[in-house]
Amino acid sequence: MSDEVWWKSGVIYQVYPRSFQDSNGDGIGDLEGIRRRLDDLARLGVDALWISPFYPSPMADFGYDIADYCGVDPTFGTLADFDALLAQAHARDLRIIVDLVPNHTSDRHPWFVESRSSRANPKRDWYLWRDGKPDGTPPNNWLSNFGGPAWTFDDATGQYYYHAFLAQQPDLNWRNPAVREAMYDVMRFWLRRGVDGFRVDVIYHLIKDDLFRDNPVNAEVRAGDRSSREVIPLYTTDRPEVLEIVEQMRRVVDEFGDSGRPRVLIGEIYLPIPRLMAYYGRSEHGVLQGAQLPFNFQLIGARWEARAIDRIVRDYEAALPAGGWPNWVLGNHDKPRIASRVGLEQARVAAMLLLTLRGTPTLYYGDEIGMRDVTIPNDEVQDPFEKNEPGKGVGRDPERTPMQWDATAHAGFTTGHPWLRLGEDWASRNVATLADDPHSILTFHRRMLALRRRYPALATGAYEPSMTGDHLFAYARVGIAGRVVVMLNFGADPVDVPPTLMPRNPVALLSTHLDRDGALALPLTLRGNEGVVVAGAPEANTVAA
Ligand code: TEU
Numbered sequence: 235m236s237d238e239v240w241w242k243s244g245v246i247y248q249v250y251p252r253s254f255q256d257s258n259g260d261g262i263g264d265l266e267g268i269r270r271r272l273d274d275l276a277r278l279g280v281d282a283l284w285i286s287p288f289y290p291s292p293m294a295d296f297g298y299d300i301a302d303y304c305g306v307d308p309t310f311g312t313l314a315d316f317d318a319l320l321a322q323a324h325a326r327d328l329r330i331i332v333d334l335v336p337n338h339t340s341d342r343h344p345w346f347v348e349s350r351s352s353r354a355n356p357k358r359d360w361y362l363w364r365d366g367k368p369d370g371t372p373p374n375n376w377l378s379n380f381g382g383p384a385w386t387f388d389d390a391t392g393q394y395y396y397h398a399f400l401a402q403q404p405d406l407n408w409r410n411p412a413v414r415e416a417m418y419d420v421m422r423f424w425l426r427r428g429v430d431g432f433r434v435d436v437i438y439h440l441i442k443d444d445l446f447r448d449n450p451v452n453a454e455v456r457a458g459d460r461s462s463r464e465v466i467p468l469y470t471t472d473r474p475e476v477l478e479i480v481e482q483m484r485r486v487v488d489e490f491g492d493s494g495r496p497r498v499l500i501g502e503i504y505l506p507i508p509r510l511m512a513y514y515g516r517s518e519h520g521v522l523q524g525a526q527l528p529f530n531f532q533l534i535g536a537r538w539e540a541r542a543i544d545r546i547v548r549d550y551e552a553a554l555p556a557g558g559w560p561n562w563v564l565g566n567h568d569k570p571r572i573a574s575r576v577g578l579e580q581a582r583v584a585a586m587l588l589l590t591l592r593g594t595p596t597l598y599y600g601d602e603i604g605m606r607d608v609t610i611p612n613d614e615v616q617d618p619f620e621k622n623e624p625g626k627g628v629g630r631d632p633e634r635t636p637m638q639w640d641a642t643a644h645a646g647f648t649t650g651h652p653w654l655r656l657g658e659d660w661a662s663r664n665v666a667t668l669a670d671d672p673h674s675i676l677t678f679h680r681r682m683l684a685l686r687r688r689y690p691a692l693a694t695g696a697y698e699p700s701m702t703g704d705h706l707f708a709y710a711r712v713g714i715a716g717r718v719v720v721m722l723n724f725g726a727d728p729v730d731v732p733p734t735l736m737p738r739n740p741v742a743l744l745s746t747h748l749d750r751d752g753a754l755a756l757p758l759t760l761r762g763n764e765g766v767v768v769a770g771a772p773e774a775n776t777v778a779a
């Protein structure tokens with residue numbers, strides 16, 4: 235294993251707690267369920283878990299509407315369950331990253347209950363309250379990401395409040411220093427408990443325009459688009475003042491980072507590359523002051539072609555600030571699953587890409603067994619986004635279905651009735667069944683993760699592009715201990731690998747097809763949808779002293 239800090243060399247695994255493992259038969263995953271699966275996660279070979287919100291919540295947005303930042307929702311367990319999970323994860327060398335949702339609270343949070351009670355309440359200014367226009371319509375044209383106006387009128391005090399998401403998720407006023415201090419204390423609460431870091435929900439949303447100017451109308455909106463696309467979020471996201479807050483959050487994390495246990499700040503940011511880079515923060519004495527890992531979502535929306543991917547990797551690598559560590563993501567609880575986007579065969583190529591590019595990978599639960607989006611019948615839809623904007627394909631239930639563990643009832647996820655239906659393939663596509671299959675996608679993930687540990691060049695080595703064709707994308711990872719070449723066939727037809735790409739005495743370390751090991755005969759032809767990791771045999775690698 236590389237001796238770099240864990241959040242650079244390690245692999246993050248995202249757990250959506252509702253859907254991971256139920257321990258008490260109510261059909262909803264919980265913290266105790268995650269604890270029981272720690273050995274499975276250690277066996278998979280990941281290094282850290284990011285757990286989506288488990289805090290007390292009315293669940294209007296399934297936990298992204300928080301009513302108490304310092305507790306655990308009874309659905310998910312208790313604080314004692316969290317402590318047990320954390321201790322037992324740490325005992326296995328697994329880090330725990332928790333979700334921080336600072337942009338908005340639940341409308342049931344005591345802060346908002348107070349804030350809406352009267353215009354004179356001391357918490358009034360903790361949220362964004364404005365008068366309507368003289369004709370009674372909302373203060374400006376800002377739109378909710380989940381459909382409709384971002385302003386809801388509150389009868390009690392005769393003003394509108396702003397919410398970037400649901401009306402049940404009022405946005406906090408981050409210009410108010412008391413809000414900042416309260417949220418930094420929330421961070422300290424979890425850091426003291428021992429968490430290893432935060433994934434900060436929509437960190438780029440925290441500050442809105444102080445003049446509440448109208449957002450520009452989006453000329454490129456198309457029929458069938460989500461309604462929030464009607465305007466460009468110029469005055470509601472990525473405001474310059476937000477970067478100061480990102481640095482403040484980083485300093486809070488760093489208050490706890492010097493005990494030999496560095497902690498990490500991850501930002502959830504959907505922005506084009508040049509803007510994304512700002513969230514690494516300013517450089518002071520050669521140290522970046524912002525988020526260590528501003529999530530890089532470029533691969534999520536990418537056209538799945540060799541040249542397009544190569545371009546993304548080059549542009550991203552070239553844009554990184556000095557000292558900025560890259561990261562890569564294929565999917566999450568908000569986006570269609572990778573195996574549905576590119577197909578089951580390419581999903582292995584995608585995983586090889588994710589786990590061999592330079593930068594911290596985040597793996598979404600279930601992707602290691604090739605779970606696909608599950609069609610949810612209309613009368614079973616849970617996601618409020620889908621309910622608000624039906625028929626536009628925005629629903630997020632399909633990628634949130636229960637983890638498929640084994641071939642027993644409900645795939646071992648629950649003994650009760652699962653909150654969301656399982657994928658139809660669960661009886662064969664599950665961890666227990668695929669673990670026994672030497673050629674399964676799960677076995678591929680385990681071997682790929684093991685390979686990263688054996689070859690530190692794969693985790694922390696330099697990135698060297700080597701060639702891109704119509705379907706072949708090849709690059710090398712170069713560390714002090716050696717050089718590893720990755721060749722990926724993005725097409726369904728065989729592709730010949732130019733011999734110049736090969737190290738001397740090439741040895742296959744891993745193929746997505748799991749049937750190449752040892753010395754490679756040349757010339758090499760990759761089969762359709764095949765990726766291979768190749769090294770030079772040791773004697774060819776020996777460096778003169
Ligand atoms: O998501 C932010 C966000 O804008 C979206 O991910 C949006 O759902 C996506 O672009 C649709 O494709 C975060 C959380 O990840 C999400 O689950 C929450 O619903 C949202 O914030 C509000 O907290």
Ligand code: CA
Pocket residue numbers: 256257258259260261262263264309
């Ligand atoms: Ca449960």
